[in-house]
Amino acid sequence: MSFDVQAATDNYINALGPEALARAAAYTSGSHWTLLWGFLISTAVAWLVIKLQVLDNLEDKLKHKSLWLRSFAISGAYLFLSSLLTLPWTLYADWWREMSYGKTSQPLSDFLSQGSVSLLISTLLGGLFLSGVYFFIRRLGRYWWAWSGGLTAVTVSTLMLIGPLWIEPLFNKYTPLPPGEVREALEELAKQAKIQPDRIFVYNGSRQSNRFTANVSGLGSSARIAISDVTVTQASLDEVKAVTGHEIGHYVSGHVWNLIGTAVVLSMIFFYLTDAMFNMVARRLGCTASIAEPRGIAVLLVCISFLSLMAQPITNYVVRLGEIEADQYSYKAVNLPDAMASALVKTAEYRDPRPHPLQELIFYTHPSVEKRVRAAMEWKAQHTN
Template sequence: MQEFDPAAATAQWLATLSPEDTARAVAYTQGGHWLILWSFAVSILVAWILIRTGLLVRVREAVERKKGRPVLASFVVGLVYLAVSWLLTLPWSIYESWYREGQYGLTDQPFVGWLTEGLMSAAISTVFTALLLVGIYALIRRARALWWAWAAGLTAVFIVIGLIVSPILIEPLFNTYTPAPDGEVRDAVVALAEKTGTPSDKIYIYDGSRQSDRYTANVSGLFGTARVAMSDVMFTKGADLAEVRGVVGHEMGHYVRAHVLWMVGIMVLLTAVGFFLTDRLYPVAHRLLGAKGVGDIRDPAGLPVLGAVLAVLGLLATPISATMIRTIEADADHFSLVHANEPDGLSKALIKTAEYRAPSPSAIEEFFFYDHPSVENRIRRAMEWKATHPATKDSEVSPPAS
């Protein structure tokens, strides 16, 4: 019997992508890298416009015309800043998140539907973020030297609250989530849930095809609200039991390994560093942007200055955040291989994600931009696993023919 070759098997899986599909995926992915830079430029432009118009200074002065009202001023200025920023970036968002997605066949959502959902999302995030800004500005005023540390802690609290309430109050506004129906798919998922210690009543299917044609699943929520959700796109694209087990095993890995909590912890550390640097860089950005009428960092009218500094730091931190998420995704893949043992099912699913994530980037490109390991690397690891672990009796996927 010929010895199984993981490298050859990986090449066989990648060969199932047509040259046209691969070229389109590369164009979409590399264009997305440029979008990071252009989005940064848009953020700086919006900050400059808001400062030059003096809009936020006038709003702050209107609120505090008769007496100082720092809490109300920070809330109202925050609302105006977030709402106007959303409006100014709307043309770019239309291109980036709707038009371009349609160009590459990744969505057929009507523009009105996209815009309606965008307005709903903006309204929720504007109020939520404005309340966070009230707390941050209160900390800047009262804990001047260490406001950045306290603000990072407050941000963590808001993130956790958002993760807890999102599956209950927010996600149902955009999609319908239903428990996996009775049948062989549910039976396979429940059996895997029992094996991994994942609550079997937390497995859902949602109508993700409303927004996107991406083959995907996810874990959302925290503590008692956490759940694994599969987009219906998985099944319209022919997911079989082996694929379901491989994909759901990956998502269960996120759940069991508490990856959300790890991400929150790391993001809080990065937020603390970001706020610390913002405190030091604010005067420089204030001068470079010519923020006339805007006071020091305690002035909520300086939100565009803060936003510009954080945009710069966010751009520089791209490889850091990408590496963090990429590491967690690799761990979830390993969890799936250990518990579902569906290397071919997982590989078949990964090939279907290559339409929006070029499968074989250079190591440098992957390091700087990929928040998931490349499809080629993920399949190779799956094939290396297959080489040393026998197939399960439930597996229904065979590797592509040579």
């Protein structure tokens, strides 16, 4: 009797039960709505800051300072102020909602203290980046969008390089995998892919989230594979191997370069379109600044957020292609399609395994769990007899 791919796929997904499937669907579509609401709320905050003329007053006070200092201070101030004003929404969307679905056990105090660390980092780095953008607008005129795209390339690559070294350790503790069968299995996998075994870490991901997850980050010598302690404690040895095989797939396929390339091309397009739409959006929000004035930063960022929201289907498409490639790498490297399927089912609670095709096309950063399990079962059908 031949192996029935569809029946095997249905078995895996249906094993979750109708209640868990309904909950996953509710959580997932809610997450997509929070994206839209997040944009609307940040636009309302921009309108409020413009109305109160906070940045106009600040620019007036700093008018004798250099352009660089002025744009750094005004951009940083706006990033800081808008994060504070959207805090109630952030608390709802990123903490309370996660808590109510059982996706996090992080105490509010820890959430807030880690939030203040990331607020400081984003104010500082965001202020630096935006002061570069204002420098290009003022000094290079018409082609500022192309130069700013170049600046995005430098910034994203620098962040990727220093992320694992200086930023990620501020939020989680990364330690080498303890000796044992998991470590032996993963070292073997790393060796096949010519990755130094000391680049595989376990981190206390359970601090922020109960999600079953792993990731690759860093560039060149800072690149590393990190597995959340949630995955290590909740997965079987085969599941850890299948999931790590997937992460190593990202690493050896160089997906980080696809992401940097996409970020640069999209940022140039975003800046170009922002140049074209700035005056219209500024009028609607009641802002009198031109694009070259740092006090118009709220309008500039509303344009960029709107364009990033619109570009979601494109960025998600690129990311999904990488996910398919990484799954295929795992099947080739460890050949454990059933372990991959059962590991994937464990992620279904926060990614509806059977989304509407349109929902998947627009919002999904990974192909649906059902599609991925079916691909695993197809691999199984072709490689076992």
